[in-house]
Amino acid sequence: xxxxxxxxxxxxxxxxxxxxxxxxxxxxxxxxxxxxxxxxxxxxxxxxxxxxxxxxxxxxxxxxxxxxxxxxxxxxxxxxxxxxxxxxxxxxxxxxxxxxxxxxxxxx
Amino acid sequence: xxxxxxxxxxxxxxxxxxxxxxxxxxxxxxxxxxxxxxxxxxxxxxxxxxxxxxxxxxxxxxxxxxxxxxxxxxxxxxxxxxxxxxxxxxxxxxxxxxxxxxxxxxxxxxxxxxxxxxxxxxxxxxxxxxxxxxxxxxxxxxxxxxxxxxxxxxxxxxxxxxxxxxxxxxxxxxxxxxxxxxxxxxxxxxxxxxxxxxxxxxxxxxxxxxxxxxxxxxxxxxxxxxxxxxxxxxxxxxxxxxxxxxxxxxxxxxxxxxxxxxxxxxxxxxxxxxxxxxxxxxxxxxxxxxxxxxxxxxxxxxxxxxxxxxxxxxxxxxxxxxxxxxxxxxxxxxxxxxxxxxxxxxxxxxxxxxxxxxxxxxxxxxxxxxxxxxxxxxxxxxxxxxxxxxxxxxxxxxxxxxxxxxxxxxxxxxxxxxx
Amino acid sequence: xxxxxxxxxxxxxxxxxxxxxxxxxxxxxxxxxxxxxxxxxxxxxxxxxxxxxxxxxxxxxxxxxxxxxxxxxxxxxxxxxxxxxxxxxxxxxxxxxxxxxxxxxxxxxxxxxxxxxxxxxxxxxxxxxxxxxxxxxxxxxxxxxxxxxxxxxxxxxxxxxxxxxxxxxxxxxxxxxxxxxxxxxxxxxxxxxxxxxxxxxxxxxxxxxxxxxxxxxxxxxxxxxxxxxxxxxxxxxxxxxxxxxxxxxxxxxxxxxxxxxxxxxxxxxxxxxxxxxxxxxxxxxxxxxxxxxxxxxxxxxxxxxxxxxxxxxxxxxxxxxxxxxxxxxxxxxxxxxxxxxxxxxxxxxxxxxxxxxxxxxxxxxxxxxxxxxxxxxxxxxxxxxxxxxxxxxxxxxxxxxxxxxxxxxxxxxxxxxxxxxxxxxxxxxxxxxxxxxxxxx
Numbered sequence: 001x002x003x004x005x006x007x008x009x010x011x012x013x014x015x016x017x018x019x020x021x022x023x024x025x026x027x028x029x030x031x032x033x034x035x036x037x038x039x040x041x042x043x044x045x046x047x048x049x050x051x052x053x054x055x056x057x058x059x060x061x062x063x064x065x066x067x068x069x070x071x072x073x074x075x076x077x078x079x080x081x082x083x084x085x086x087x088x089x090x091x092x093x094x095x096x097x098x099x100x101x102x103x104x105x106x107x108x
Numbered sequence: 109x110x111x112x113x114x115x116x117x118x119x120x121x122x123x124x125x126x127x128x129x130x131x132x133x134x135x136x137x138x139x140x141x142x143x144x145x146x147x148x149x150x151x152x153x154x155x156x157x158x159x160x161x162x163x164x165x166x167x168x169x170x171x172x173x174x175x176x177x178x179x180x181x182x183x184x185x186x187x188x189x190x191x192x193x194x195x196x197x198x199x200x201x202x203x204x205x206x207x208x209x210x211x212x213x214x215x216x217x218x219x220x221x222x223x224x225x226x227x228x229x230x231x232x233x234x235x236x237x238x239x240x241x242x243x244x245x246x247x248x249x250x251x252x253x254x255x256x257x258x259x260x261x262x263x264x265x266x267x268x269x270x271x272x273x274x275x276x277x278x279x280x281x282x283x284x285x286x287x288x289x290x291x292x293x294x295x296x297x298x299x300x301x302x303x304x305x306x307x308x309x310x311x312x313x314x315x316x317x318x319x320x321x322x323x324x325x326x327x328x329x330x331x332x333x334x335x336x337x338x339x340x341x342x343x344x345x346x347x348x349x350x351x352x353x354x355x356x357x358x359x360x361x362x363x364x365x366x367x368x369x370x371x372x373x374x375x376x377x378x379x380x381x382x383x384x385x386x387x388x389x390x391x392x393x394x395x396x397x398x399x400x401x402x403x404x405x406x407x408x409x410x411x412x413x414x415x416x417x418x419x420x421x422x423x424x425x426x427x428x429x430x431x432x433x434x435x436x437x438x439x440x441x442x443x444x445x446x447x448x449x450x451x452x453x454x455x456x457x458x459x460x461x462x463x464x465x466x467x468x469x470x471x472x473x474x475x476x477x478x479x480x481x482x483x484x485x486x487x488x489x490x491x492x493x494x495x496x497x498x499x500x501x502x503x504x505x506x507x508x509x510x511x512x513x514x515x516x517x518x519x520x521x522x523x524x525x526x527x
Numbered sequence: 528x529x530x531x532x533x534x535x536x537x538x539x540x541x542x543x544x545x546x547x548x549x550x551x552x553x554x555x556x557x558x559x560x561x562x563x564x565x566x567x568x569x570x571x572x573x574x575x576x577x578x579x580x581x582x583x584x585x586x587x588x589x590x591x592x593x594x595x596x597x598x599x600x601x602x603x604x605x606x607x608x609x610x611x612x613x614x615x616x617x618x619x620x621x622x623x624x625x626x627x628x629x630x631x632x633x634x635x636x637x638x639x640x641x642x643x644x645x646x647x648x649x650x651x652x653x654x655x656x657x658x659x660x661x662x663x664x665x666x667x668x669x670x671x672x673x674x675x676x677x678x679x680x681x682x683x684x685x686x687x688x689x690x691x692x693x694x695x696x697x698x699x700x701x702x703x704x705x706x707x708x709x710x711x712x713x714x715x716x717x718x719x720x721x722x723x724x725x726x727x728x729x730x731x732x733x734x735x736x737x738x739x740x741x742x743x744x745x746x747x748x749x750x751x752x753x754x755x756x757x758x759x760x761x762x763x764x765x766x767x768x769x770x771x772x773x774x775x776x777x778x779x780x781x782x783x784x785x786x787x788x789x790x791x792x793x794x795x796x797x798x799x800x801x802x803x804x805x806x807x808x809x810x811x812x813x814x815x816x817x818x819x820x821x822x823x824x825x826x827x828x829x830x831x832x833x834x835x836x837x838x839x840x841x842x843x844x845x846x847x848x849x850x851x852x853x854x855x856x857x858x859x860x861x862x863x864x865x866x867x868x869x870x871x872x873x874x875x876x877x878x879x880x881x882x883x884x885x886x887x888x889x890x891x892x893x894x895x896x897x898x899x900x901x902x903x904x905x906x907x908x909x910x911x912x913x914x915x916x917x918x919x920x921x922x923x924x925x926x927x928x929x930x931x932x933x934x935x936x937x938x939x940x941x942x943x944x945x946x947x948x949x950x951x952x953x954x955x956x957x958x959x960x961x962x963x964x965x966x967x968x
Contacts, residue, residue, distance in 0.1 A: 045670055046671040048672070048675070049670055052679055052753075056679075056753070060683065060744070063737055066736045077726055077729045081694065088686045092682060093658060096644075100654060103654050104655030107655070318761070323668070324664065324678065325656075345651045345652070345661070347651050349757075352592060352593055352764070355913050356913055357588075357911060357916060358586065359584065359586075361584055363577050363578040363652075393576055394652055471913070472913060475762065475763070475912075490842075494915055494917035510584055511921060514578055514583050515581070
């Protein structure tokens with residue numbers, strides 16, 4: 001389940017057999033596999049979560065918020081801005097998609 | 109926390125409380141269970157009662173209580189039952205599906221402790237036995253619950269550098285020239301004179317593999333059922349990030365048309381039991397590497413081939429041992445046990461020494477990748493140098509330096525223009 | 528040291544749109560020619576696979592799996608940093624001196640990011656899967672894969688810059704509409720959707736916030752973050768791992784970005800006689816920035832060399848020794864040092880300053896940063912921690928196919944500027960008409 005669970009379990013069983021705490025510390029510290037654990041196939045668990053959505057994109061959140069609040073701001077213009085963001089993203093990836101379809105059809 | 113010396117008894121509970129506090133689970137529950145488990149060992153509490161007492165709270169805390177206790181008749185509960193503490197250990201440890209090594213250690217610890225309650229020297233003995241790797245003790249008894257984890261024990265002391273394994277791998281997987289999924293190093297090392305050593309290198313099928321982490325599309329993945337690290341040839345975009353992230357250099361990209369065309373490769377070899385295209389050589393533009401013969405493991409080459417690999421089969425020197433590392437009776441574990449048994453250490457005068465004198469290692473273990481290939485023999489030092497072995501790659505119809513092949517290909521398709 | 532160019536009239540501003548010369552055609556031919564050369568080679572690559580490059584497998588394979596393509600990818604992302612730095616200098620810091628080149632810089636960002644993206648497309652073995660594999664995997668793989676972080680942040684950077692441009696262009700198109708070519712009216716109508724003069728103040732504040740967002744994102748997080756993390760997070764290669772890569776990549780990005788702007792600005796000034804619109808002071812200022820960024824670049828190189836040779840672990844020591852024994856590395860360092868020395872010398876002796884010299888030195892800096900980036904990628908792979916393979920990767924020399932892609936992307940940037948300068952004013956109206964309000968966010 002988690003490192004914490006491993007630590008918990010090992011601590012309990014260590015205690016149960018009157019093992020010295022040194023050993024259980026070593027157990028708790030033993031590396032827990034990452035990539036193979038099923039839980040890591042779930043979203044929002046890796047470092048990318050906070051790195052990208054928490055830190056890197058934080059200024060963008062502030063920007064979009066400022067488009068709608070504060071003075072002077074205008075809902076219509078804010079939406080125009082959001083429309084540009086969404087539209088350009090779509091155009092970028094949509095265009096790339098078409099290009100890849102062509103490449104795929106001709107060469108693969 | 110410095111805990112080198114055995115602490116005064118009163119400190120134990122405090123220490124355990126601190127350790128338990130660090131987990132996200134109920135500290136009191138852990139402490140109570142610990143205390144009662146001691147009482148079970150001392151015969152003051154029945155195993156059944158112990159199970160009942162904590163069942164509800166364990167389910168509440170962990171959603172599951174998989175302490176594998178086969179509910180004995182309370183009257184017959186044997187306080188000295190060695191297996192009992194095993195089961196507590198393994199059941200609790202079983203919370204983590206991948207905590208295999210630690211679990212094994214716990215089981216051994218449980219057994220040792222139950223054998224002679226509260227022996228202070230327990231930790232030291234374990235420290236010695238637990239070094240190198242936690243496997244191969246074989247004392248734990250079969251716990252099947254955790255599934256298969258394919259892996260290898262490669263005994264370098266047996267390898268004579270005949271390259272039969274390389275040729276077999278090349279054949280079986282229809283590899284293009286120079287894509288040496290299995291690669292045998294011949295090397296000389298410092299302080300060993302002119303003696304040539306050998307190191308067969310497959311993919312290490314790491315439990316914590318960097319390549320699966322960095323893959324942008326999830327093509328490189330770990331198969332959950334058995335820990336194989338595979339590439340989905342249908343998804344891979346060929347960015348080669350897995351290749352640059354791998355510390356071992358086991359990846360071989362398909363730079364051009366494969367030497368063996370698609371029409372000559374059976375679907376049985378290519379599609380695994382989940383229906384994903386992960387076996388045999390990759391198509392053009394996609395990454396390939398050793399698959400631990402996934403087609404064999406899925407039974408697609410016949411039941412008798414399960415648990416074998418082409419390289420293992422070709423090895424006449426008993427160097428390569430493939431099997432389920434979770435199974436104490438599997439060839440890699442058995443070989444290691446047998447090999448160690450033949451090399452007992454002198455524990456009469458030096459009880460703190462390892463039980464055996466066998467040197468084992470995993471490649472670059474300090475990287476934290478947790479490889480599933482173990483080696484018996486001498487680990488190459490940073491000063492080891494690759495040399496020509498007794499059998500040349502060319503003599504086996506193999507290519508060593510793939511770049512030479514690729515450069516030919518480049519000039520062939522580019523009108524004589526090559527660097 | 529603000530220089531007043533507000534006396535320049537509107538006709539000068541739209542000169543690129545209203546003139547058509549043989550020189551323009553010649554430039555167009557060069558741009559298309561470069562692209563054509565690349566397409567011929569790229570066609571071969573698509574037909575036969577990446578085997579037509581000089582890339583190969585590291586390890587027993589004797590080559591490098593990442594080479595010029597990845598080096599050029601980083602290089603273009605670095606150049607792309609110029610746009611927002613200039614715009615931010617104008618909009619956030621009030622450095623109006625650079626107003627005349629702000630939009631050129633923004634356009635350079637878009638062109639350079641396009642080229643960077645193109646290099647990813649060229650680099651991968653299965654370009655046809657770039658969308659079908661990446662998009663479905665995004666929600667889970669962005670959690671882990673640094674390459675997915677790059678894809679995400681570069682998309683964001685591109686979209687933000689384009690939005691910035693799309694919003695700021697409205698003000699100019701509205702006021703210059705009578706001077707713009709009428710065949711393109713549908714395009715202008717689309718760009719002006721919902722425009723009224725009342726929006727100017729609101730939009731000005733919105734673009735201030737975009738500039739603010741990108742100025743934080745771009746240097747600190749993109750080229751000081753996700754791009755170096757592609758390498759810095761991999762402990763397997765001695766020359767790649769480590770925290771210094773962030774600042775080091777950023778210094779290289781800033782150096783090449785300013786060089787790029789100097790070259791583009793000088794080209795437009797020369798082509799359209801814009802001596803008044805883009806005065807010497809802009810170039811003097813830019814060259815000082817270039818000198819300063821070059822200094823940081825060299826300082827960070829020194830950091831890496833000295834930590835690599837004093838008492839480093841074996842593989843890092845070896846990697847550093849090889850690096851400093853590589854002549855091309857010193858050529859790169861020398862080119863950057865030369866630009867720095869000239870920039871500082873002309874600060875002391877202003878009469879030494881010459882735009883043509885500065886442009887030549889900027890070209891040198893770009894060559895130097897490209898060389899450094901490619902060496903970084905290739906030599907990084909050369910010093911894997913697991914060093915038992917017999918001297919691999921071997922030597923790597925980019926193939927004609929790879930080099931042609933570099934030419935092709937340069938052609939794309941040339942073509943981009945030639946086309947865009949015919950459609951929209953590449954200098955903001957604000958540069959010549961100082962009537963925009965100061966924005967207080």
